[in-house]
Amino acid sequence: MRVTILGGSGFIGRHLGAALRARGDAVIESSLRDPAAAAEASAGSDVVVNLAGAPVAVRWTDASKRAMTVSRVDAPHAYLDALAGVGNLPGAYVSGSAVGYYGYRRTNVPFDEVSPAGDDFLARLCVAWEAEADRAGALGMRVAKIRTGLVLGRDGGVLAKLLPLFRLGLGGVIATGDQWNSWIHIDDEIGIVLHAIDGAAGVLNATAPNPVTNRDFTRALGRAVHRPAIFPVPFAATLMLGEGATVLTGGQRVLPRRTEESGYVFRHPSLDEALSSLLRADRP
Numbered sequence: 001m002r003v004t005i006l007g008g009s010g011f012i013g014r015h016l017g018a019a020l021r022a023r024g025d026a027v028i029e030s031s032l033r034d035p036a037a038a039a040e041a042s043a044g045s046d047v048v049v050n051l052a053g054a055p056v057a058v059r060w061t062d063a064s065k066r067a068m069t070v071s072r073v074d075a076p077h078a079y080l081d082a083l084a085g086v087g088n089l090p091g092a093y094v095s096g097s098a099v100g101y102y103g104y105r106r107t108n109v110p111f112d113e114v115s116p117a118g119d120d121f122l123a124r125l126c127v128a129w130e131a132e133a134d135r136a137g138a139l140g141m142r143v144a145k146i147r148t149g150l151v152l153g154r155d156g157g158v159l160a161k162l163l164p165l166f167r168l169g170l171g172g173v174i175a176t177g178d179q180w181n182s183w184i185h186i187d188d189e190i191g192i193v194l195h196a197i198d199g200a201a202g203v204l205n206a207t208a209p210n211p212v213t214n215r216d217f218t219r220a221l222g223r224a225v226h227r228p229a230i231f232p233v234p235f236a237a238t239l240m241l242g243e244g245a246t247v248l249t250g251g252q253r254v255l256p257r258r259t260e261e262s263g264y265v266f267r268h269p270s271l272d273e274a275l276s277s278l279l280r281a282d283r284p
Contacts, residue, residue: 003197004028004045004090006038006079007052011156012096012148012189016049019190020197032075039082047092047197048141050076050133056100056122068125076132084139093136094196097147099182099207101126104250108180110211113147113203113258130203144196149207149254153186154278159221166221172231177215179251182207185268185277195264205256209269214251217271224275 003020007013008029020027028045030038032052042048052075054067076095083089102111103118117127130145137143151157165171184192184207192206212220222229260266268274 001047001197002026002028002045004030004038004042004048006030006032006048006050007096010051011153012151012186012193013051014156015153015186015190016051016193019194032071032079035075035078036082038079039086042083042090043086043088045090047094048090048136049094049096049193049197050079051096052076053096053129056098060121065121069128072125072129073132076129077135080132080135080139089139090141092142092144092197092201093133094144094146094193095130095133095136097126097130097133097145097203098122099147099149099205099252099254101130101147102252102254105252108253110253110255112255113205142199142201144201145203146193146196147203147205147207147254148189149182149184149205149211151184151186151189151206152274152278157186159278162221163225166225166227166229169227169229170231171218171222171227171229173215173218173229174232175214177213177218177232179214180211180253181214181217182211182252182254183217183271183274184208185274187267187277191267192259192264195259195262200262200264202258204259204262204264205254206259207254207256208266208271208274209256209260210271211253211255212271220271220275223272224279 003025005013008017017027030041054071058064100122101117103120103123117123133143133145152159189206218229
């Protein structure tokens with residue numbers, strides 16, 4: 001199989017490229033910074049996977065919000081327009097998305113793939129992001145949309161940012177700690193993307209079936225690195241992100257119901273086991 005990855009240099013893209021090559025697929029990496037060139041590179045591929053997107057965990061300014069929108073909405077729009085004119089279209093389009101689709105709401109009510117969208121900035125961004133993916137369907141491609149949660153891996157994502165603090169015994173809850181963290185091991189993130197490449201379609205939540213509160217996540221990570229986790233994250237640290245602090249202080253309890261119904265079996269459904277598998281080198 002020939003797979004084009006848009007955004008292949010990122011954390012998830014690097015792991016996906018390695019997994020595809022390991023099973024014998026041909027991988028073409030391209031960038032949406034030049035949508036026309038990316039369209040040319042995609043011609044003749046069996047599947048396109050779009051993982052491109054500007055960082056979200058930054059201070060939200062008009063400029064950073066614009067960068068998030070351009071990379072997730074405007075650039076894919078230009079890419080699909082160019083792809084329509086290239087011919088020899090790929091058979092499938094797998095698009096990244098995020099659990100931000102459901103909005104950052106303080107509720108214990110779980111969300112799954114059929115739950116409605118929220119109405120904050122990230123939710124509206126995800127709705128527009130997925131609408132661009134649906135345009136690939138209008139071109140005749142099978143479409144899958146992967147709504148990803150907090151991806152845990154040693155070499156990127158939220159865990160790589162937290163580990164230095166937790167290893168020093170400086171980890172702690174964020175805000176009240178009651179907000180839900182819908183997490184996923186990098187192995188399962190890649191497994192779900194491969195599941196979509198190989199035929200799954202529609203919306204798939206890329207979150208483990210057992211989300212936890214931030215307080216329970218903090219305790220589990222402290223146990224995994226054998227350090228106390230008693231220092232709350234200072235309120236000033238969240239203020240530095242401005243409106244973007246909702247990524248830390250908000251949350252959603254997301255369940256992968258349709259993902260499991262489509263036949264995907266999670267390798268790491270439990271947080272303690274997932275962290276243990278990632279942090280074996282931290283054991284005494």
